Amino acid sequence: MADSSSPVRTLHKGQQTRATILEAALTLASHMGLEGLSIGALAEVTGMSKSGVFAHFGSRDELQIAVVREYHHKFEEEVFYPALREPRGLPRLRALFDNWVRRVAVEIDSGCIYISGAVEFDDRPGPVRDALVDMVQTRQDALERAIRIGIEEGHLRPDTDPAQMLFEVHGLILALHHDARFLRHPGAVDRATVAFRRVLENYAAPGALQESTAPTRKRTAPARAARS
Structure with missing residues (x-):
C-alpha cells in the first residue's frame, strides 16, 4: 500500500x-x-x-491573475469549444454568439469578471491588468477569426471589415450585460438576438442566411470542423 x-x-x-x-x-x-x-x-x-x-x-496579485485565467478557461469551455464543433462560417459564428448570450443570461445574477475587471483596472497598470487584457484580447481574436473564416467560406461579403463587424458584435454583448444585469430589462436577451440577426443581414453574402437557417444547437458538425 x-x-x-x-x-x-x-x-x-x-x-x-x-x-x-x-x-x-x-x-x-x-x-x-x-x-x-x-x-x-x-x-x-x-x-x-x-x-x-x-x-x-x-500574493493577492497572483490570486487575482489565477482567477482571471480560471474564468477564461470556463469561458472557453462554455462558449468557444462547443462552437468549434459547428461547420465553418455562419453556423460557427452563430454558435459563438448563441453560446455567449446563454452565458450572459447565467451571469445576470453574478457578473462578468471581464467587464467588472475593465472598470477596476482600466487605468491601473500592472500584472493583473495585463492578464485581463491578454484574456480579453484572446477572446476578441477568436471572434474575429470566426468572422474571417465566414468571409473565406463565402458566407460573409468579401468586402466585410472583420474589425468593424467584431466591434458591432462585441458591442451587442456589452449592451446585453448592461441592460440585463444593471437595468434588469426582461427583454434584453431577445433584443440582442434581433440585433445580431440584423448585423448578419448587413454583412451576409447573397443567399448565405437562407442556406444556414437551422438552429446551430441541432447541427452535427463534421469531424474536420473541430480541428479547423
Missing part, C-alpha cells in the same frame, strides 16, 4: 486544495469584483487559515 505521505499524494492533495480555493475565489470575484478578493476573505469562506491560502498563491 502506498504511503499516504508520499510526494505524489501530497502534490495531488495540494492541487485539489488549490482548485477548491480558486473556485471559491471565482465565486467571490463574480459577485464582488477582483478588488473584492483578499486572502482573508478566502480563508473565511474556505475555512482555511490565511497562511494556508497564502501558501497556494503567494
Whole structure:
C-alpha cells in the first residue's frame, strides 16, 4: 500500500486544495469584483487559515491573475469549444454568439469578471491588468477569426471589415450585460438576438442566411470542423 505521505499524494492533495480555493475565489470575484478578493476573505469562506491560502498563491496579485485565467478557461469551455464543433462560417459564428448570450443570461445574477475587471483596472497598470487584457484580447481574436473564416467560406461579403463587424458584435454583448444585469430589462436577451440577426443581414453574402437557417444547437458538425 502506498504511503499516504508520499510526494505524489501530497502534490495531488495540494492541487485539489488549490482548485477548491480558486473556485471559491471565482465565486467571490463574480459577485464582488477582483478588488473584492483578499486572502482573508478566502480563508473565511474556505475555512482555511490565511497562511494556508497564502501558501497556494503567494500574493493577492497572483490570486487575482489565477482567477482571471480560471474564468477564461470556463469561458472557453462554455462558449468557444462547443462552437468549434459547428461547420465553418455562419453556423460557427452563430454558435459563438448563441453560446455567449446563454452565458450572459447565467451571469445576470453574478457578473462578468471581464467587464467588472475593465472598470477596476482600466487605468491601473500592472500584472493583473495585463492578464485581463491578454484574456480579453484572446477572446476578441477568436471572434474575429470566426468572422474571417465566414468571409473565406463565402458566407460573409468579401468586402466585410472583420474589425468593424467584431466591434458591432462585441458591442451587442456589452449592451446585453448592461441592460440585463444593471437595468434588469426582461427583454434584453431577445433584443440582442434581433440585433445580431440584423448585423448578419448587413454583412451576409447573397443567399448565405437562407442556406444556414437551422438552429446551430441541432447541427452535427463534421469531424474536420473541430480541428479547423
